[in-house]
Amino acid sequence: MEARRPVTTAKLRKMKEDRVPISVITAYDYPSAMLAEQAGIDAILVGDSLGNVVLGYDSTIPVTLEDMIYHTKAVTRAAKTSFVIADMPFMTYHGSVDQTLRNAARLMQEGLAKALKLEGGAEIVPAVQALTQAGIPVMAHIGLTPQSIHQIGGYKVQGKSSAQAEKLLEDAKALEQAGAFAIVLELVTDELAAHLTQTLSIPTIGIGAGASCDGQVLVFHDLLGYAADIHPKRFVKTYAHIGEAIRNGIRQYVDEVKGRSFPAQEHAFHMEDEVAASLYGGGGSSAQAEPASAEEKRVKEPAGQRE
Numbered sequence: 001m002e003a004r005r006p007v008t009t010a011k012l013r014k015m016k017e018d019r020v021p022i023s024v025i026t027a028y029d030y031p032s033a034m035l036a037e038q039a040g041i042d043a044i045l046v047g048d049s050l051g052n053v054v055l056g057y058d059s060t061i062p063v064t065l066e067d068m069i070y071h072t073k074a075v076t077r078a079a080k081t082s083f084v085i086a087d088m089p090f091m092t093y094h095g096s097v098d099q100t101l102r103n104a105a106r107l108m109q110e111g112l113a114k115a116l117k118l119e120g121g122a123e124i125v126p127a128v129q130a131l132t133q134a135g136i137p138v139m140a141h142i143g144l145t146p147q148s149i150h151q152i153g154g155y156k157v158q159g160k161s162s163a164q165a166e167k168l169l170e171d172a173k174a175l176e177q178a179g180a181f182a183i184v185l186e187l188v189t190d191e192l193a194a195h196l197t198q199t200l201s202i203p204t205i206g207i208g209a210g211a212s213c214d215g216q217v218l219v220f221h222d223l224l225g226y227a228a229d230i231h232p233k234r235f236v237k238t239y240a241h242i243g244e245a246i247r248n249g250i251r252q253y254v255d256e257v258k259g260r261s262f263p264a265q266e267h268a269f270h271m272e273d274e275v276a277a278s279l280y281g282g283g284g285s286s287a288q289a290e291p292a293s294a295e296e297k298r299v300k301e302p303a304g305q306r307e
Contacts, residue, residue: 007042007083009115009137009181015042015214016203022215024205025223028054028071032220033078041082045117045217046072048087049146053221060146063089065103072111085139086113090147093118093127100127104136117184119145121171125178132179140175142168143209144187157208159192172196184217185209187235208235 005011015022024043027033028050036044050071051063065088072086092103107113115137118124128138143158159165169192172183182203185193190210197204197212206213218236221227225241256262270276 004081006081012083012182012203022203022205024215024217026219027075030074030078033075037079037082043083043085044075044079046075046084046086048089049219053219059149061090065089065092065106069106069111072107072113076112083114085115085117086111087117093124097126097130101130101134104131108136115139117141119147122174125174128175128178128180138180139182139184140180141184141186142171143185157187157189159189165192168192169196172200176200176202185213
């Protein structure tokens, strides 16, 4: 089978033109990225959602630039052909252009990301322009933007009203004009997502935005039922339940350790009988030593002690 060529921004745009759906998944470490790569995923997003699903925070806001660099480095070691995009975390691109470029440079140079993702609409256009002019591919993200969750007032579907829909359309066009190569639509109404996908020349990647988007993204832990949120999400489909399998495996391990059935003899290592005798006296290990026969005992006894 022919080896897969690395996915690029040009390929993602071509996939939109050819109406080939784009598959995206989040990943936060080497093994999850390796499994996604082997499964043929088009793009991997190192999302600041790691704050929720890996670091145990209530939101993405506490995630730092150092966190993102650390996890992006782990993912890029595994992803040889998948296109790796890293989130710029909270308040790392809202200051001066100089500061934004420095933070972005670290994610690209230290994390080895291929592109960066920024949340927001028209208000972040200057940052998107500065990054793209510096040669950094930018994926935009509108709709529900988790970094603004306290301002939004919760995890609410966006684009239900005509005012909201019009604002999101204006934001999407401004971000495309600023140079974004793709745009994530999160928790956006199906109708608006379909309209945006038809209107924009860049790929749309949906999460809770219906089937009309050019691609879809899901969180690794949601998709696989791996320590996922106890509250089911309507827009998520769980394709495996590895959390349950892991929990059952660990429970069995705990039971066997407490019942002393693990480790068994097949899990142990033994030294030669002579070495054991010189160190500890007596014979070798209980598993290897066999009782001496009466004849062997008679031969080994000194002559004066024989009857």
